[in-house]
């Protein structure tokens with residue numbers, strides 16, 4: 001009973017590159033961070049509807065030696081600072097720095113956090129008390145949809161970033177594809 005009382009929060013899990021910001025192929029320079037148009041305003045709408053905002057991002061560039069983990073943290077600080085201008089607060093940021101085959105120790109491992117596995121989403125559920133059945137995942141890659149479906153939340157594909165032309169396996173329950181994040185958010189808010 002106590003458990004069900006605590007798990008009242010709903011969340012939107014957000015992929016980063018190609019969903020929040022323009023895909024730049026292993027983004028590592030703050031100057032290259034650029035919001036996809038309408039994203040900050042759409043995130044504000046979700047926040048106003050009491051959705052927690054949780055970023056879940058694969059950053060295998062760390063494993064591959066393209067940039068250090070510190071760079072990812074600095075980009076996230078910058079992203080959060082920019083979002084504050086729109087009065088948006090991100091409730092959690094989870095990142096996977098690993099790659100199972102391409103990379104250097106200690107990041108060259110078969111981890112549980114790399115999307116399509118649901119590890120980052122499940123960690124956020126444990127940390128923040130999220131009801132997955134009333135939550136959503138938005139991303140531009142098949143692996144985002146896989147992670148969201150595995151975790152048990154409705155998963156929405158966007159056509160920004162890598163989403164254009166992604167062929168989803170038919171067994172996946174993602175029947176919803178949107179031009180960009182703001183359209184996906186309209187869908188979510190229309191339903192709630």
Ligand SMILES: [Mg+2]
Pocket residue numbers: 015016017018019139140141161162
């Ligand atoms: Mg992406």
Ligand SMILES: [Zn+2]
Pocket residue numbers: 095096097098111112113114
């Ligand atoms: Zn990982």
